Amino acid sequence: MTATFPDLHMPPRLLVPGATPADLATHHQRYGPPAQVDPEILLRTFAESGLTGRGGAGFPTYRKLVSVAEAGRRTGRAPVVVANGAEGEPASRKDRTLLRLSPHLVLDGLQLAARTVGAGEAYLAVEDGATWLESALAQRTADPLPVKVVRLPRSFLSGQAAALARYVSGGAALPTHQRPPVRERGVHRAPTLVQNVETLAHLALVARYGADWYRTAGTPAQPGSALCTVHVPGREPRVVEAPYGLPLGRLLPLEGARAVLVGGYHGSWIPASEAAELALDAGYLGAGVLAALPVDRCGLAETARVLRYLALQSAGQCGPCLNGLPRIAGAFRTLAAPGPQGTVRADLARWSGLVEGRGACHHPDGTVRLVRSALTTFAAEVDAHARGHCTATDHRPLLPVPEEG
Amino acid sequence: MSSETLWYANRATGAVCLVLFTIVVLLGIAVRSRTRLPGLPRFGTMSLHRTLSLSATAFLALHISTAVVDGYVDITVVDVLVPFVGDYRPLWLGLGTVALDLVLAVLVTSLLRERLGHRTWRTVHRLAYASWPVALVHGIGIGTDTGADWMTWLTVACVAAAVAAFAARLAHAARAARRTPAALLRTAEGARP
Numbered sequence: 001m002t003a004t005f006p007d008l009h010m011p012p013r014l015l016v017p018g019a020t021p022a023d024l025a026t027h028h029q030r031y032g033p034p035a036q037v038d039p040e041i042l043l044r045t046f047a048e049s050g051l052t053g054r055g056g057a058g059f060p061t062y063r064k065l066v067s068v069a070e071a072g073r074r075t076g077r078a079p080v081v082v083a084n085g086a087e088g089e090p091a092s093r094k095d096r097t098l099l100r101l102s103p104h105l106v107l108d109g110l111q112l113a114a115r116t117v118g119a120g121e122a123y124l125a126v127e128d129g130a131t132w133l134e135s136a137l138a139q140r141t142a143d144p145l146p147v148k149v150v151r152l153p154r155s156f157l158s159g160q161a162a163a164l165a166r167y168v169s170g171g172a173a174l175p176t177h178q179r180p181p182v183r184e185r186g187v188h189r190a191p192t193l194v195q196n197v198e199t200l201a202h203l204a205l206v207a208r209y210g211a212d213w214y215r216t217a218g219t220p221a222q223p224g225s226a227l228c229t230v231h232v233p234g235r236e237p238r239v240v241e242a243p244y245g246l247p248l249g250r251l252l253p254l255e256g257a258r259a260v261l262v263g264g265y266h267g268s269w270i271p272a273s274e275a276a277e278l279a280l281d282a283g284y285l286g287a288g289v290l291a292a293l294p295v296d297r298c299g300l301a302e303t304a305r306v307l308r309y310l311a312l313q314s315a316g317q318c319g320p321c322l323n324g325l326p327r328i329a330g331a332f333r334t335l336a337a338p339g340p341q342g343t344v345r346a347d348l349a350r351w352s353g354l355v356e357g358r359g360a361c362h363h364p365d366g367t368v369r370l371v372r373s374a375l376t377t378f379a380a381e382v383d384a385h386a387r388g389h390c391t392a393t394d395h396r397p398l399l400p401v402p403e404e405g
Numbered sequence: 406m407s408s409e410t411l412w413y414a415n416r417a418t419g420a421v422c423l424v425l426f427t428i429v430v431l432l433g434i435a436v437r438s439r440t441r442l443p444g445l446p447r448f449g450t451m452s453l454h455r456t457l458s459l460s461a462t463a464f465l466a467l468h469i470s471t472a473v474v475d476g477y478v479d480i481t482v483v484d485v486l487v488p489f490v491g492d493y494r495p496l497w498l499g500l501g502t503v504a505l506d507l508v509l510a511v512l513v514t515s516l517l518r519e520r521l522g523h524r525t526w527r528t529v530h531r532l533a534y535a536s537w538p539v540a541l542v543h544g545i546g547i548g549t550d551t552g553a554d555w556m557t558w559l560t561v562a563c564v565a566a567a568v569a570a571f572a573a574r575l576a577h578a579a580r581a582a583r584r585t586p587a588a589l590l591r592t593a594e595g596a597r598p
Contacts, residue, residue, distance in 0.1 A: 326586055
């Protein structure tokens with residue numbers, strides 16, 4: 001499943017190509033013993049590294065660590081740290097691949113993050129592979145803080161920070177109000193740090209090798225590398241570690257592609273010609289999903305399938321999302337079938353404006369981003385459908401969408 | 406103030422309380438089901454509910470104090486707060502006391518709403534649904550005017566309005582429970598342009 005392209009000019013950091021899952025001994029042999037550094041110095045190193053979150057938002061990690069630590073001091077409650085391995089995004093494989101191959105890197109990072117914020121509890125939340133992680137945890141006798149593995153229900157939203165905090169606290173895995181934020185009141189009402197597992201793995205390496213080492217990959221503005229799940233038609237999805245600033249064409253073969261989906265199902269479609277000029281950038285990368293759409297496939301049909309899934313995954317808690325997303329998905333299905341379109345295009349534009357920014361979480365916003373980018377990128381295809389024909393010849397589904405149920 | 410004046414005042418405030426609290430319950434249901442009243446913006450329903458509930462509480466205070474001050478019947482301050490212990494018609498008076506205690510719980514939690522969790526407030530606030538019928542039975546059982554035509558029609562009108570609103574509220578809740586993303590998607594996909 002994992003491989004690196006030979007021409008990335010970057011030695012692999014998180015995943016060793018072709019390697020088998022690493023136990024604790026192999027892990028120590030590969031990366032050396034974990035760093036024993038003072039939290040203050042650690043925090044400064046993280047700040048200098050410029051490490052950002054890999055869950056999709058790309059928020060500076062040290063700022064999150066600082067604010068959780070401060071919230072802990074202010075409220076007098078020991079913070080909680082949650083390693084987020086939910087990976088609800090159906091097209092992403094990077095978190096489960098990382099947890100499978102280098103669990104101890106993530107667990108090192110979890111301990112470091114816990115030490116930095118002064119945490120009293122630590123959790124590792126995953127959808128699958130919990131048993132494997134528990135056996136990995138059993139090997140780690142030297143950890144100062146015990147880690148509890150939490151098994152998440154399979155859903156798109158279970159990895160949203162507030163939903164995750166609510167689930168770990170014993171509630172439903174659904175997003176809550178944004179105020180107070182999770183960093184101030186999360187699991188059991190304590191200040192909570194929710195950090196993607198890949199971010200924690202990077203954290204473990206920055207603590208070991210330093211900020212300057214981390215910055216040797218990537219660009220000055222966006223240092224470091226990110227795990228990407230690359231979907232090339234006819235091949236298994238691959239998890240590739242790539243430095244920021246790498247031309248997209250080096251990761252993904254763009255010849256014979258009509259468009260590229262960047263950033264997953266809350267991301268955007270980009271025409272292949274534009275994608276060829278693009279460098280890997282945290283601004284659009286999201287959780288690292290890159291999928292090529294060949295010229296013989298219909299981008300509208302693919303988007304319609306994804307939108308249907310996203311509508312069904314709405315928590316149904318906020319009116320605009322509950323009412324808007326199914327209508328948007330229904331309208332897009334009409335657009336995806338060649339034939340008369342009526343007022344569908346105007347409806348989509350109006351409904352998109354009505355749901356955007358009006359949810360407790362960003363599910364409607366991400367969905368609307370996909371809708372708008374599809375309407376722009378596949379504008380010619382929409383016109384062709386209106387005239388009653390589709391330019392695609394292969395109508396088999398391409399992007400992975402889980403079965404209903 | 407003569408006993409007779411107090412007696413009339415007590416009956417009058419009792420009837421006013423019935424009407425006001427019925428309206429407060431109707432407005433509360435309207436707030437919950439986001440009904441828009443004619444001529445009012447939607448937040449108007451909410452502020453009307455709050456304002457009228459305080460007015461109703463003022464009339465309730467008047468209703469209770471006239472009953473306590475009136476020397477003709479022996480109702481003590483203890484009877485006002487502790488149900489079924491008084492000498493004067495303990496069952497009917499006690500029901501009024503129960504209704505008052507419930508109203509007080511609703512009132513206090515609403516005044517402290519900012520300091521309480523939303524869930525606590527909502528749980529206690531639902532006691533209002535229990536308070537209203539208990540107070541109604543108290544009025545029918547103890548009221549001097551029970552059986553008078555005007556009082557009968559007033560009571561019937563209030564009960565009819567409250568029952569209708571409560572039924573509408575239940576129907577609204579049932580409709581909302583059926584509105585899932587999957588159900589709405591089926592409807593949307595059935596619709597043609």
